[in-house]
Amino acid sequence: EPEVTQTPSHQVTQMGQEVILRCVPISNHLYFYWYRQILGQKVEFLVSFYNNEISEKSEIFDDQFSVERPDGSNFTLKIRSTKLEDSAMYFCASRMTRENNSPLHFGNGTRLTVT
C-alpha cells in the first residue's frame, strides 16, 4: 500500500539554525499538510497546501515557517531560525481528492530536537 515517507527520521539542530524537513506524499494525492506533536501533547495542525499555495495555516505557522513543493514529488517544511520550543515530532500528511471524506494519510514523522 502506498505511504507517505518522511526524512530524516530524527534531526538534531542548534537553536537559530535553519532546518528543512522533507516529505514524499502519496503520488496521486493533491492536498498536503504538516502537523506537529510536542512530546506528551496533542497533534496540532500547522498548514495545508494545494495547487502550489498555502490554503490554510494555524497561529503556530508564523513567519519562521515556510512550505514548498519544489518538484512533483517532494513537500518540504522549512524553519528559518529554530527555537527550543520547535522541538517536536513533525508529521506530513496528504489526501487524494476534494471528496469530503477522503482520509488523511500520515507519515511516521520527523523528530526535531533543537539544542
Next chain:
Amino acid sequence: DAKTTQPNSMESNEEEPVHLPCNHSTISGTDYIHWYRQLPSQGPEYVIHGLTSNVNNRMASLAIAEDRKSSTLILHRATLRDAAVYYCILRPNAGGTSYGKLTFGQGTILTVHP
C-alpha cells in the same frame, strides 16, 4: 469545531472485543465522525468514519447513536498491535482544502494485555 469527549484510557485483553466510546453532544447535522489512531512512535492512521449509519471496514466497526450525540468504535478482537491512542474527530462536511484540518484531542489510550 464541535468538541468530542473520550475516556483518557481503557484496557482490554487480547482476543476480546473493545468498545471505545466518544461523546459529541454538540455535533451538527453535517459533521462526519472520524476515528484515527496513533501507534507508538508512528503518525496518526485513519481507522473509519461515518455520518448516521453504522459502518464496518477491515479494521473496525463504528456504531453511531440514533441522535448522533455519541458513537462507539468497536475492535472485534483486540490484538497487541491495536495498542494505541484512539482519536474521535468531527469533520465538517465543508469540502475544499480546509477539510484536511483535523483537530485532535487527547484521545483514549488503549492498553491491550496478552
